[in-house]
Amino acid sequence: MTGFLANLVQYQGLFRMITVLGFGGTFQIGFQISSLTYMSQHVKAFINETWLERYGYPIQQDNLLFLWSITVSIFGIGGLLGSSGSRYLTVKYGKKKCLLCNNLLMIVAASIMGCSKIAQSFEMILIGRFMCGISAGLCVPLHHQYVGEISPRKLRGFANSTSSFFWTLGKAVGQISGQRELLGSQSMWPILMASCGFPALVQLLTLPFFPESPPYLLMHKGDQEGCKKAIRQLWGEGQHHADIDDIMKEKATMKNTKIMSVLELVKEPAFRWQLYMIVILTSTIQLCGINAIYFYTFEVLQAAGFDENMISYMTLSVGLSELVAAVVCSSIIERLGRKVLIRGGYWIMGSLLAAITVTLSLQDWYFWMPYCSLCLIILFVIVFAVGPAGATVSTRVEIFKHSCRPPAFVVSSLLNWTGVFVIGTTFPFIVERLKHFCFLISMVVLFISGTIIHLFLPETKGKSIMEITEEFNKLNFKNKRLPTTPNHITEDYTFCTRL
8 A cells, every 4th residue: 555655646646537538438449348238228218209200100010129239339330440540649749749640539529429319300319429439439549559558567466456446337327327217218318419529528528638658758759858857747757767768769769760551560470479469359348248248148137036126237247246356456466467467357247147057047047046146256257357358458559669569559549449349249140049058259369369368378576578579479470589678768767867
């Protein structure tokens, strides 16, 4: 506790910026994902009313379901487009300017959706959701990269895991706001839909007071004075030799290298295993069964005989459990390391899915079995949030150098948004055919991914980016001569001490 309070005082500028980035970043995405569930009935009723007023007859049920599915899935299509352009925009304008413009896009989208009921136009919801998707696709990789680049080595894991915390916090706030006593009512749902613009407004007003990331200023812009100012503002007065040494070593290796394109990254042998790891980590998050768990929470509570009016409050307990677990992850990630949390989390989650499959199969035999299923579901969500959810974000930032981080996040985001779209369209059919045995697919994925992580992913805790790169070089160049890394720094970095 004493060390945490000392860091809180020393790095107060960093903690403030992490908060600003979080609320305008993954918080608002988590809020939109969870709050949409509570608006579904009201939006469907609004579409039907609008259709009846325009054409004089109610909309057919198939057409209504189609419009609702488009409303949900168009967010993923927008995310795919937004993430595709993140590399170009980040390199050309920097992360800070991109996020500020992105906030404007989100505010406009929220305003359009909020005015849809007054304008009697469900098309405005589709347009707003598409714009929100573009904004989300851009802001998520920017948030992850920005937080990773402004953090010193000893706080890098903690800082990176906060993006998972804000994501979970957004989901919890969305669940609370969506209750019918608050904004989830028939009259208030347009306000709930427009609420996603508030976090963007907060970031738009506060982010101008914070700097661009020091590595970007020094390595890409060559602005040493700007880098000095950013370090002083974020890390305070003191000795930061090790961290600046890392930046200078990385800069020395890319003096004649631009930020790589996605195609260049894919073709580059020196980053082959890093790409393998990011593909495995991103794909496993999509296939680990967390979406199936959220789907089956409602089913398990129904089978237990709970009143439907109480189920929404009980599902809220699952979201709050995930939030508490995300806080735990932030506090232990620097002690246990990323590899332990990911590998152990995968194996424990796989074991829990096997147990959940058994309890769901027996829930009609014993009256107390649904309660066991609910406890296992909550435990699964907690393990996911404590381990893979936060540690995956940190690992994706740390295994790539600055020169290839933007295209690497494009690859990760494209996989993620494609997975969201594919899983969203196919998952209902999988559940319909396999029922609760769909968990067995995720169980196999988790055990295989955990084994691969155990065998091939280097631990990144406490290591510089260059040290991590050297670890991967042993895999990328097994039978070849390893590329050498400069051991000396030609530029003076004493500016990182007391300023």
